[in-house]
Amino acid sequence: DGGITQSPKYLFRKEGQNVTLSCEQNLNHDAMYWYRQDPGQGLRLIYYSQIVNDFQKGDIAEGYSVSREKKESFPLTVTSAQKNPTAFYLCASSTSGQGSGYTFGSGTRLTVV
Amino acid sequence: QKEVEQDPGPLSVPEGAIVSLNCTYSNSAFQYFMWYRQYSRKGPELLMYTYSSGNKEDGRFTAQVDKSSKYISLFIRDSQPSDSATYLCAMTPGYALNFGKGTSLLVTP
Numbered sequence: 001d002g003g004i005t006q007s008p009k010y011l012f013r014k015e016g017q018n019v020t021l022s023c024e025q026n027l028n029h030d031a032m033y034w035y036r037q038d039p040g041q042g043l044r045l046i047y048y049s050q051i052v053n054d055f056q057k058g059d060i061a062e063g064y065s066v067s068r069e070k071k072e073s074f075p076l077t078v079t080s081a082q083k084n085p086t087a088f089y090l091c092a093s094s095t096s097g098q099g100s101g102y103t104f105g106s107g108t109r110l111t112v113v
Numbered sequence: 114q115k116e117v118e119q120d121p122g123p124l125s126v127p128e129g130a131i132v133s134l135n136c137t138y139s140n141s142a143f144q145y146f147m148w149y150r151q152y153s154r155k156g157p158e159l160l161m162y163t164y165s166s167g168n169k170e171d172g173r174f175t176a177q178v179d180k181s182s183k184y185i186s187l188f189i190r191d192s193q194p195s196d197s198a199t200y201l202c203a204m205t206p207g208y209a210l211n212f213g214k215g216t217s218l219l220v221t222p
Binding site for chain 1: 215
């Protein structure tokens with residue numbers, strides 16, 4: 001079955017450590033996105049990529065980094081520069097056409113301990 | 114002012130009621146409008162998709178877009194306890210989606 005796989009489902013990080021969240025899709029979608037979801041804040045865009053080897057900052061990119069070396073993969077690194085990283089992280093993908101709906105992964109819940 | 118405004122609720126209704134969920138927006142460039150349903154600790158799933166103004170119906174769900182008022186709605190008929198979830202509106206002029214904060218809905222038996 002086609003879909004988006006995010007791993008791990010739960011992740012614990014010590015303060016000062018970098019951590020990488022995995023996102024893989026087999027939908028042959030060109031575009032991929034990372035959102036952060038906090039209670040009362042809705043979904044906020046971190047980074048997005050419309051093609052391989054190219055990506056753009058979203059509204060809250062500070063303290064995060066991404067890479068897009070393969071069409072299927074769009075990993076997100078939460079760096080120690082991110083001051084409040086505890087959140088629910090959602091990866092999504094879509095076709096390259098305008099207005100395409102997203103397919104979301106099941107999310108990774110990151111907790112800083 | 115946020116580009117997309119959505120009342121977070123919570124909204125509680127009895128089973129069988131008609132539910133009305135709404136969003137307003139400020140960016141007149143938005144022309145693609147969607148509704149997503151999100152169950153607790155899960156990723157959102159696309160429920161309804163509408164391009165420009167008008168109505169769209171799918172089973173118990175009806176989506177309405179009024180671009181002149183910058184207002185979109187989702188109606189759920191004959192609501193069921195399984196409809197209890199958070200409903201997110203989303204819209205875009207082209208690519209990256211702008212989401213509302215989501216409305217939490219509880220349908221009680």
